[in-house]
Amino acid sequence: MIEGRIEDLVPDENYDLALAHSSLHFVTKDVWIPLLREMRQRTKPGGFHNFTSIIGIPRYPVPHECRHANSFDRGDLDSQYADWQILRSDFYAKWDSHPGIPTHVHAVEKFLSRKANSVERFDLMKVDLSNSDSLPLILFDSVPLGADATAVKSMGVHPRHVNRIEMPEWNMTSPTELASNYVVEDWIFGKHVLQFTQRILTGKYEYFTSPVSLRNSSNYSTE
Incomplete structure (x- = not known):
């Protein structure tokens, strides 16, 4: 297992895939936006970025004890990746449970994009x-x-x-x-x-x- 702080991540290679599942919403916009911009530059043509993020909304707010930064708004990623192929930009509420944690609900954004223009065949x-x-x-x-x-x-x-x-x-x-x-x-x-x-x-x-x-x-x- 590799552990580390998102704030300390320094991309130093070229990548086929960038994946962040339920992690970027723990840091503020001034951390994740520059990081994604750097990762965009370091992603190979045809490569993918895949993110799952929790977005607090009035109907399904994020509990304080989750310690999220509440740094995502719906549409942030669509804007950052407007020049890529956006394959999925889903927004939904999900009820789930984990060992030792009762059933709960989150408003979730699932986002998948590909480093290619909108007319390139896929x-x-x-x-x-x-x-x-x-x-x-x-x-x-x-x-x-x-x-x-x-x-x-x-x-x-x-x-x-x-x-x-x-x-x-x-x-x-x-x-x-x-x-x-x-x-x-x-x-x-x-x-x-x-x-x-x-x-x-x-x-x-x-x-x-x-x-x-x-x-x-x-x-x-x-x-």
């Missing part, structure tokens, strides 16, 4: 997964995290639209666990989503933007 296409289905809020709220998919269906939840990702062979499912076949399913009801990992409900989402998926354009038919 083999991934963005697919809008939103639909006209709905899940009653009382049912959405009552479905507990950790429930098995079969138990959720017995509560009267029957998805017509499922986005399934399956990764065969051995995969890391956590820092200490391996699975021989890793499967994630998103049950999509309009802009509400139930996410199952290995058939266990691990996340609930309310999307403020449309839920999307990136697909290989050569293997995806729009017909």
Whole structure:
């Protein structure tokens, strides 16, 4: 394990990928903006930047005990990467839980961009997964995290639209666990989503933007 302060990071190589998951929102704008500008310069053509950040909003504020800098506003990254291909700029509320921490909700921005201009060909296409289905809020709220998919269906939840990702062979499912076949399913009801990992409900989402998926354009038919 490598540990260090974001404030002390000095990029000194050229990179294919810059990834920051739930970390940059702990530092102020005067730290992360110059850092990303430097990383942009050091990213190879066709390389990617992928960020997941928590953004406090009135409906879902960030608790003080989280010690976030509250340094992200919706649209900050879109502005910083306006000259790159923006593949995803999702904004949603997510309910999740961690060992020793009860179920809680965050407003989250998931952002993915590629160092290329907007007209350059790329083999991934963005697919809008939103639909006209709905899940009653009382049912959405009552479905507990950790429930098995079969138990959720017995509560009267029957998805017509499922986005399934399956990764065969051995995969890391956590820092200490391996699975021989890793499967994630998103049950999509309009802009509400139930996410199952290995058939266990691990996340609930309310999307403020449309839920999307990136697909290989050569293997995806729009017909």
